[in-house]
Amino acid sequence: MLLLLLGLSLALKPFASLVVLLVLVAASLVVAGGGELLRRDSPGGRHRRVGAGAHLMAAVVVRAWPGATIRVIAVAVAAALLVGGAADLLAARHLTATARYDAVVGGATSVVLGVLALAWPDVSVLVVAVLFGARVAMAGARLVVAGIRGDRVPQLAARRPRAGRRGGWLRLTGSVVGAAVAVVLVVVSVALQRNVPHPDAFYDTPEDVSAATLAQPGRLLRSEPFTSAEIPSGAAAWRILYTTTRDEGRPATASGLVIAPVSAVRGQGARPATVVAWAHGTTGFATGCAPSILTGGLAAGAMTIQDLVVERGWAMVATDYVGLGTPGPHPYLIGQGEGRSGLDAVRAAHRLTTVDLAEDTVVWGHSQGGHAALWAGILAPTYAPDVRVDGVVALAPASGLPGLVDGPGEVTGGALFAGFAVSAYAATYPDVRSSDVVRPGARILVDEMAGRCLAERSVVVSALTALSLDKPVWSGDPDSGAFGRRLHENVPVGPVEAPLLVAQGTADTLVVPTAQAAYVRARCRSGYQVDYRTYEGRGHV
Structure with a gap:
């Protein structure tokens, strides 16, 4: 017995x-x-x-x-x-x-x-x-x-x-x-x-690039034509490798995609295309989770209307951020790294000799990318004054970080995203240790979750694990200590000089409407202008 x-x-x-x-x-x-x-x-x-x-x-x-x-x-x-x-x-x-x-x-x-x-x-x-x-x-x-x-x-x-x-x-x-x-x-x-994605040699830093060049953000290091079933007809695409910086000005490399209408391709009566700087939603934390690597990578990052972008004669410059194609760590929900990756992708895209891009730029992001778009809007005037940001659009942005990573039992998929955040913060900030915030029984689960892309088949293991947890992954309050302080540092609270649109679905179970509304109210009380729109019955994607 x-x-x-x-x-x-x-x-x-x-x-x-x-x-x-x-x-x-x-x-x-x-x-x-x-x-x-x-x-x-x-x-x-x-x-x-x-x-x-x-x-x-x-x-x-x-x-x-x-x-x-x-x-x-x-x-x-x-x-x-x-x-x-x-x-x-x-x-x-x-x-x-x-x-x-x-x-x-x-x-x-x-x-x-x-x-x-x-x-x-x-x-x-x-x-x-x-x-x-x-x-x-x-x-x-x-x-x-x-x-x-x-x-x-x-x-x-x-x-x-x-x-x-x-x-x-x-x-x-x-x-x-x-x-x-x-x-x-x-x-x-x-x-x-069998389908675990891995970056190829394109994502390696060229050996002949000097340290001085790497220290200059927005320099185009490599480009090549890109083909995929996701590229709409009437468009041409390239993947790019470029320089950027992490927090506190540390040099890094990032990758991305440029998709432009054929009308903007040089040699074919090029007409400059307005730029949509797309910041993708969560695809993972591990190297290999870049949209330019994943099969169906644009959809994985929640970009599904690139055909409409091209129809309007616009070009899309889509950063992979640091660490998803290039060496990490990936700055998941870390504003400086995300925002700089997006702005430097626009700078690098303008150095392509095969396409003609206009100066007009709108930064547009979803979920994690909404967080990145807000930070790009905050950073642009000082970090990249040469990038003319005409507007910022943040769709269901990850704005209230402490509340978003807390309570996986209360937020759909919370344990997965919490695993990405803890891994990113521990790899980026010396004062954050995952062992300080993740309970011993969940540490290996969090580590393994962080090693999978959301588009991988094996993520089903992480999803089932997250659903099977009978208690939060945290050993205490994640809103306290070094991790909590860093989360608050990365809430996008600075001024966005360009016109700002924040969009939120009322049926969103990941970025909940009440939290988004509280974020917008706080921005308005601080004197910033926000065009806030909600969409009845719409979920996160």
């Missing part, structure tokens, strides 16, 4: 606190390993004792390791699964009939689950808690049924039955079901990992 209860607790509470998870895993390992040591009902006992010893050793590691984390738990349980699975495979040589098949299938399943636990850390939480817990619960259930039926409990039996008595068709059926689950996990793992 104890084994059954321990297994059910693990399987049903995979994202409990780290302390609870440590206790449950250690107890399950001890009971499972101890039970194996007490068994004297089949040949192959020497191999089985090795597997039992691995379980007991894993329990010791889980409980004794200083500052044990979920990664430690995953590695310890993975080792127990691998050694236990290998022991079952070796023991199979001494068994017959269904017992041999059960040992082979069960051993192979344990090995596969152990490898998965090591290869995919956040999924290992599910392997550790759900699958390992289910396995423990099944073992306990068999003992409970045996006791109810009045059978002799095999773990305490004094006799040694024949080799063929190790198991039976019921046990083999359970092992086959477990193996099927393991195979599905492997197939899903391979399928999800």
Whole structure:
């Protein structure tokens, strides 16, 4: 009964606190390993004792390791699964009939689950808690049924039955079901990992570029024609690599796209095209999440009307920001880095010799890009006075940062975006450490979330993890300490000299309307002019 209860607790509470998870895993390992040591009902006992010893050793590691984390738990349980699975495979040589098949299938399943636990850390939480817990619960259930039926409990039996008595068709059926689950996990793992985006050599800084050039923001380093199903007919496109700066003037490189009507292409009766400087919404934090890299990257960044932009004779200059195509870290919801990336993309686009762009520029962004657009409007007069910003449009902008990253249970997808923000701030600001704000039981989950793009198939793992969390990822109040101070620093509260439009859907569950309205009211009280428009029934995208 104890084994059954321990297994059910693990399987049903995979994202409990780290302390609870440590206790449950250690107890399950001890009971499972101890039970194996007490068994004297089949040949192959020497191999089985090795597997039992691995379980007991894993329990010791889980409980004794200083500052044990979920990664430690995953590695310890993975080792127990691998050694236990290998022991079952070796023991199979001494068994017959269904017992041999059960040992082979069960051993192979344990090995596969152990490898998965090591290869995919956040999924290992599910392997550790759900699958390992289910396995423990099944073992306990068999003992409970045996006791109810009045059978002799095999773990305490004094006799040694024949080799063929190790198991039976019921046990083999359970092992086959477990193996099927393991195979599905492997197939899903391979399928999800196949489309992980990676930047190619275009995004590398050219070797012949001097440090002096890199220190000049807005310099075009490289360009080449860009083709994609998202480029509308009657348009030409290029991807660009250019110089920009991070906070406090640190040189960096960024990438982006330029999409212009054919009428603006030089050599074809070029007519200068008004520039829409597009700042995309959240695509991720990791290198490889740039819209110019992702398949369907414009849609991934919430740009879906580029055909209408081109029809009006406008050109779109779309920054990838720093760190999504080029070396990071990506300044996710960090105003200086985002705003400078967008302004310098416009500067670099004007250096293209293949297209004629007008000076007229409107900065236009959505969600994270709305935050970037607001910051570009704030920074333009001092950072890029040569870029003539005629207007700023912020659609559902991430304006109230402290409220946006807090409470993933209250905000749809909050844990995902919180993971991006924590990773970006910890990588950018020396006074911010993720260990100070993320509870121990959620740290590996947050790290793994930050390593995936929203357009990747594997992001479904992050989404399911976020939905399965039974408590916030925070160890305390994220609005306090260094992280909280930095969030407040990056709220776009400065003056925007150009005409400013903020648009908000009333059905938005990510950037909630009440928070946006509060932001706009605060800007108005500060004496700034904001054209604020709400759209009934419209969601975030």
